[in-house]
Amino acid sequence: MNYYEHHIGDYAEATAHLSLIEHGIYSQLIRKYYAKERPIAADPEVVQRLVGARTKKERKAVNTILKEFFTLEEDGWHNARCDKEIKLYQEGNGEREQKAAHEKDRMSRHREERARLFAKLRALDITPKWDTPVTQLREMLKDAGNAPAAITDAEQEHTCNAPATRTDTEQEHTCNAPATANHTPDTNTQSPDTIITNTSTKVAVLVKQEQEQPETGTAQQARIGLLCQQLRNIGIDATPQMPTWETLLPHYSDKQIITCATEAARHSRQGQRIHLNYLIPKLEDAVITKTCSTVNQRQPRAENFDKLNYGTSGKL
Structure with missing residues (x-):
């Protein structure tokens, strides 16, 4: 004893x-x-x-x-x-041994389930904290599974026909050429404009959720995982663990973040990766510029026009 x-x-x-x-x-x-x-x-x-x-x-x-x-x-x-x-x-030894065996089996199944949930979430670019409870991991996987991950035929057609940075000939070649090993490789198969179009459907649910009700921790992690995937496709270094998300998510919508990242990628050198922190001042400048331009749009006074130059020409 x-x-x-x-x-x-x-x-x-x-x-x-x-x-x-x-x-x-x-x-x-x-x-x-x-x-x-x-x-x-x-x-x-x-x-x-x-x-x-x-x-x-x-x-x-x-x-x-x-x-x-x-x-x-x-x-x-x-x-x-x-x-x-x-x-x-x-x-009571027999009963204690039976309880110990049941507890050992329960813990084994618990660890196996945690491992499966972590593996599935990492496959979706979502990395939870190591001490996240199993119930929360299940909710995170459920929320990530409900987000639309595929592009419909109508969206694909819109993407192929929308004007992009490539020429019409290159666009037609990319959308209509047969998938054989004999055609010339296209090194720019997805432009930043196409990224925005492809992302619009995926972030629609998250943007709507953000507008209607405050995000829970699970929904926010799913939103971060989806944004990370899209930003890395554009050329932005982004991971769910970055503290930058605490600054971005409360003040900017998904569309603003993707648009700003696309604009930054257009002006960067080819092959250059951009850190997520680089987007914060860009987003702040974009908001300030938009606000100032709205305030400064005033109609000119009538007395400021030169009657000799404008009064007889019909331009007034």
Whole structure:
């Protein structure tokens, strides 16, 4: 037995008359009894050495405790209370072993499910924290699975026919050429404008959710994962763990972020990767410029026009 119940009231009532030495000896004998789950040895000298009794007073105290609290039988000194507790403990071994086996199996299934959920979320470019509960992982995977991931035929047709940075000949070649190994490779199969068109459907659900109600932690992580995937396609270095999202998401919509990233990618050198932090001042400048341009759009006063130049020409 690794533990036993020590009832303070019962012990105090039974041992109130003992000296300090006798208290120590009795306590040690009980612990030895429970640890071995068998009676104390019958030989008094063995018992004296077992509890470390060295002096004559200590050896006498051992004999006193044995005679008062123990009963000598063929297999050694028995204690009625210890025998009762040991019997109850041994009878419950089977139940404890069964509970331990069930708990081990439950934990094994729990770890396997966590591993599967983490693998599926990482495949969707979503990396949860290591201590995320299983219930939250299930919700994250459910939310990510509900977001539209495919482009419809109408959207594909719109993408192919919309004006882009490539020439009409290149666009027609990309959309209509047969998928064989003989045609010339197109090194610019997806322009920034096409990225915006392809992204519009995927971010529509998240933008609508952002407008209607505050985002939960699960919905926000799903939104970040989807944005990271689109930004990396454009050429922006973005991961879900970046603290930059705490600045971007509350103040800018998905469309603003994708549009700003596309504009930054157009002006960057070919093959250059852009960090997500680079978009923050660009977005701030875009918002300020839009606000100022709206305020400054005023109609000119009539008296400011030159009658000689404008009055007879019909331009006024």
